[in-house]
Amino acid sequence: MEGVILFADDHIFEAGRIENALFQKFNSEGNFSILPINNLNNLEKTVTSISTYKALILDWNFERNIEGNEEDGLVIPDETPLEFLKSNKVYSLVYVYSQANISQEIKDELQALYPGKIFFETKNAGNEANTEYEKIIAGISQFENNNKHLNVPFIWSQAINKSSQEIFSELEQADPNWIEEIYTTAQNDGTEPNTEVISVFHHLLNESIIQNKPLLNAIDANAVEEDIVVGDKEESLAKLYNRIYYTKLKDDAPLMTGDIFKFSEEEYAILFTPECDVNTKKEKALEFLVFQKTNYIEFLKSKREYEKGNYEDIKSKGYKNDAQGNPTKELKGKLRELIKDFNNGDIKNHLLPSFPFDNGIYNLSALIDFETAFIVKIKADFDGKRSGYKLNSPYIYQLRQRYLAYIGRVGVPAIPQSLRLYNLK
Numbered sequence: 001m002e003g004v005i006l007f008a009d010d011h012i013f014e015a016g017r018i019e020n021a022l023f024q025k026f027n028s029e030g031n032f033s034i035l036p037i038n039n040l041n042n043l044e045k046t047v048t049s050i051s052t053y054k055a056l057i058l059d060w061n062f063e064r065n066i067e068g069n070e071e072d073g074l075v076i077p078d079e080t081p082l083e084f085l086k087s088n089k090v091y092s093l094v095y096v097y098s099q100a101n102i103s104q105e106i107k108d109e110l111q112a113l114y115p116g117k118i119f120f121e122t123k124n125a126g127n128e129a130n131t132e133y134e135k136i137i138a139g140i141s142q143f144e145n146n147n148k149h150l151n152v153p154f155i156w157s158q159a160i161n162k163s164s165q166e167i168f169s170e171l172e173q174a175d176p177n178w179i180e181e182i183y184t185t186a187q188n189d190g191t192e193p194n195t196e197v198i199s200v201f202h203h204l205l206n207e208s209i210i211q212n213k214p215l216l217n218a219i220d221a222n223a224v225e226e227d228i229v230v231g232d233k234e235e236s237l238a239k240l241y242n243r244i245y246y247t248k249l250k251d252d253a254p255l256m257t258g259d260i261f262k263f264s265e266e267e268y269a270i271l272f273t274p275e276c277d278v279n280t281k282k283e284k285a286l287e288f289l290v291f292q293k294t295n296y297i298e299f300l301k302s303k304r305e306y307e308k309g310n311y312e313d314i315k316s317k318g319y320k321n322d323a324q325g326n327p328t329k330e331l332k333g334k335l336r337e338l339i340k341d342f343n344n345g346d347i348k349n350h351l352l353p354s355f356p357f358d359n360g361i362y363n364l365s366a367l368i369d370f371e372t373a374f375i376v377k378i379k380a381d382f383d384g385k386r387s388g389y390k391l392n393s394p395y396i397y398q399l400r401q402r403y404l405a406y407i408g409r410v411g412v413p414a415i416p417q418s419l420r421l422y423n424l425k
Contacts, residue, residue, distance in 0.1 A: 003054035003154065005140075006046060008037040008081070009097075010062045019059070021129035022136075040079055044088070052157035053092055055140050059123075060098035085110055085118075091153065093143045094118040095136065099125065116147065149228060152218045159215045163208035167201065190280040192254050238362035242354040246389045255282050258396035260356070262387040266293045268357070268366065269382075270391055272374070272400065285378045289403065293357055295367040299349075304338060308363075314338070347409070350402055356389045368399070370406040 005026065011019040013036065026034040032054070037043045040062055047056075061078040085094065086109075094114055096102070102120060110118050119139060124132065144150075171178040179197055186196035209215065230236045249259070255278050259271040269288035273281055300306045306314065318335025319327040331339055342351055348370055355366035391399065 003032050004050065004052065005032055005034045005055045005057060006037060006043070006050075006053050007034055007057045008040075008043045009057075009059035010038050011059075012036045012038050018123070018125045018127070018129060018132060022132055025129050025133045040081055040084055043081070044084060047088055047090065052154060052161060054154070055093040055095055055143075056090060057095045057097050057136065060096055060100040060102055082106060082110075086113065090114070092117070093140060093147075095139060096120045097123050097136065099123045117143075119143070148225065149222060152215075152222045155215050155218045156209075159209050159212040160205070163205055163212070167204050167208060171201075171204075189276065191276045192256075192279045195254060195256065195275070235362060238354045242356065242362050245352065245354065245392055245395055246356050247392055249386065249388050249390055255279075255286075256390060257400075258391040258393070260387045260389045260391060261288065261382055261385050263290070263381075263385055267291075268293060268387065269375070269377075270368075270396070270399065272403070274400075283379060285376050286382060288375050288377055288382070289368050289370075289373040289399070290375050291366055291368045291373060293364075293366075295369065296351065296365040299367050300338075304334075304341075306334065306338060344398075344402065347402075347406055350399055352391070352395070352399075356387070370403050374403070374407075 007023055007026065009019045011017045012023050014020055023034065023036050026032075035046065035050075035053075037046055058081055060080055062080070063078055080100075094110075094117060096118065098120075099122065107120060121135070121139060175181060182197045182200050183193040186193040246260070255271065257271055257273060257275045257278060261269040261271065263269060267290060269290040271278070272287045272289050278286065297308070300308070314335050318331055318333060320330045320332045322328050342353060344350055350368040350370065352366040352368070354362045355364055357364045357366070390396075
């Protein structure tokens with residue numbers, strides 16, 4: 001095993017303690033780097049600063065050091081990392097190694113937050129450090145063997161870290177005032193300056209990462225690995241693409257092209273104003289593409305003569321059979337027609353799958369009718385009505401391009417049938 005391990009325990013620096021002996025054992029092996037942490041405050045800072053680590057070995061009880069407790073006769077309960085684990089999305093193995101009795105309710109809560117990534121092991125202070133060390137290493141090794149797919153994100157994080165450091169160095173060498181220069185230029189141009197600074201950096205980061213050979217090799221290797229079994233493959237993919245298409249916004253996020261608005265229970269809209277104009281127009285009025293929540297359902301009924309309640313019947317008849325009569329993956333009939341709509345081949349409509357109308361529901365699609373969608377709303381009509389999500393790039397750019405192509409289309413006279421036939425000779 002290689003990489004960084006975080007070892008968080010309030011007794012880790014105390015000579016004579018099993019925790020200190022374990023730390024010394026980990027440190028002497030040399031196969032990986034181990035960072036000792038003796039309080040939850042430092043753990044929070046470390047996790048914020050270090051994005052790539054293989055495992056977090058975590059004690060459950062951390063003593064509080066508050067002056068005057070003994071004199072006042074107060075008993076201050078120990079701190080636990082429960083809130084830390086709930087507020088931080090730790091992407092590694094979390095190996096809770098503690099003498100404390102942790103309730104089953106807390107274990108269930110954490111296993112729901114970290115499915116397959118959190119384990120609870122009892123600390124045995126009476127054992128030799130070597131025995132405890134082998135127990136922990138065996139647990140971490142088993143986790144790695146059972147979760148080989150995590151190798152790609154680990155290498156990806158390393159690539160991001162390495163490229164970020166290189167880009168920051170190069171930008172500073174070019175001009176130590178690079179942030180101010182980009183910020184001021186964007187501000188003078190009327191663009192939201194913070195967003196522009198971040199966008200410039202991330203474009204450079206993307207150009208660097210796509211050249212990272214270890215990452216490319218890891219992705220290639222992962223693509224031929226056996227799939228991990230999931231309960232409902234269709235729902236799993238819908239959740240995946242819901243995250244790829246849409247981002248949940250923080251309350252104080254700036255207005256951005258692609259922000260999704262909810263004007264009523266049935267009426268939604270996507271902010272259409274170009275990014276470069278949002279900042280200058282937001283105090284007066286902005287452009288939107290508006291659509292009804294029921295648009296796609298009504299489209300299916302009126303144009304495709306289909307209702308979602310008939311899905312299983314349509315699906316059972318929707319695949320061609322091979323010569324032996326076994327179903328293939330090739331679509332046919334009504335199912336093929338319905339699936340084709342998601343290619344957005346109709347110039348008049350734009351379909352967005354797994355749209356975030358309702359939390360936890362991933363099979364609702366948004367249909368935008370370009371003929372009636374465009375609207376301008378003054379600030380009083382849109383202020384405070386963001387739904388909390390935005391349409392990500394490149395999908396917002398595709399939507400803008402398709403709408404502009406629709407309103408910019410030019411009709412030309414039809415050519416005669418004889419001319420068409422002659423050109424087929």
